[in-house]
Amino acid sequence: MAGNPRVGVLALQGDVREHAALLAGLGAEVTLVRRPGELAQVDGLVIPGGESTVIDKLSRLFGMQAPIRDAIRDGMPVLGTCAGLILLADRLVDAIEGQESFGGLDVTVRRNAFGRQVESFEARLTVAALGGDPVRAAFIRGPVVESVGPAASVLAALDDGRVVAVEQGALLGLSFHPEITGETRFHERFLDTVRTR
Numbered sequence: 001m002a003g004n005p006r007v008g009v010l011a012l013q014g015d016v017r018e019h020a021a022l023l024a025g026l027g028a029e030v031t032l033v034r035r036p037g038e039l040a041q042v043d044g045l046v047i048p049g050g051e052s053t054v055i056d057k058l059s060r061l062f063g064m065q066a067p068i069r070d071a072i073r074d075g076m077p078v079l080g081t082c083a084g085l086i087l088l089a090d091r092l093v094d095a096i097e098g099q100e101s102f103g104g105l106d107v108t109v110r111r112n113a114f115g116r117q118v119e120s121f122e123a124r125l126t127v128a129a130l131g132g133d134p135v136r137a138a139f140i141r142g143p144v145v146e147s148v149g150p151a152a153s154v155l156a157a158l159d160d161g162r163v164v165a166v167e168q169g170a171l172l173g174l175s176f177h178p179e180i181t182g183e184t185r186f187h188e189r190f191l192d193t194v195r196t197r
Helices: 016-025 052-061 065-073 083-088 185-196
Strands: 006-010 029-033 044-047 078-081 089-093 105-110 121-125 135-139 144-148 153-157 163-168 171-174
Touching: 006 016, 006 185, 016 029, 016 185, 044 083, 044 185, 052 065, 052 083, 078 083, 078 185, 083 089, 083 105, 083 171, 089 144, 105 163, 105 171, 144 153, 171 185
Parallel strands: 006 029, 006 044, 044 078, 078 171, 089 105
Antiparallel strands: 105 144, 121 135, 144 163, 153 163, 163 171
């Protein structure tokens, strides 16, 4: 792909600005995506942290659910953080009634697995696929991956074995918020996927 990768941040709810700023800092052309026409203009998508239930409802209200599902099925690279991981999961535990996801990741994810906002914490994660120093990961009411199907692979787990980062083809799902701690390597990995696609 010539030039800078064109990527979108799903801008229905959540920490949209932080992702947009980080991606722009890495040289991407960033579009805030709220409508199907905007999704059609980008080569990759970030689904930010926020309230997965609200993003799910708004995606249906704005006519975005089917286009995002189609894009995922067609191989569009997608990075989902926190709520974004929930929305990428094929199976949910503790979802509210009627909650849906976009799917694509062969995983089962439990919402709010780490408790309430006051129980937020930081951890250092060894991520072999990224090399270098451990990742500083901020968990804010984060989900956890309860089971990983054969199509997906584990990128990182906490010391107690709970899986917090997974990858499957062009999809990357994280329980935590790299955009808050200044960790750029996951976004760089996402942009590399966008470029090679």
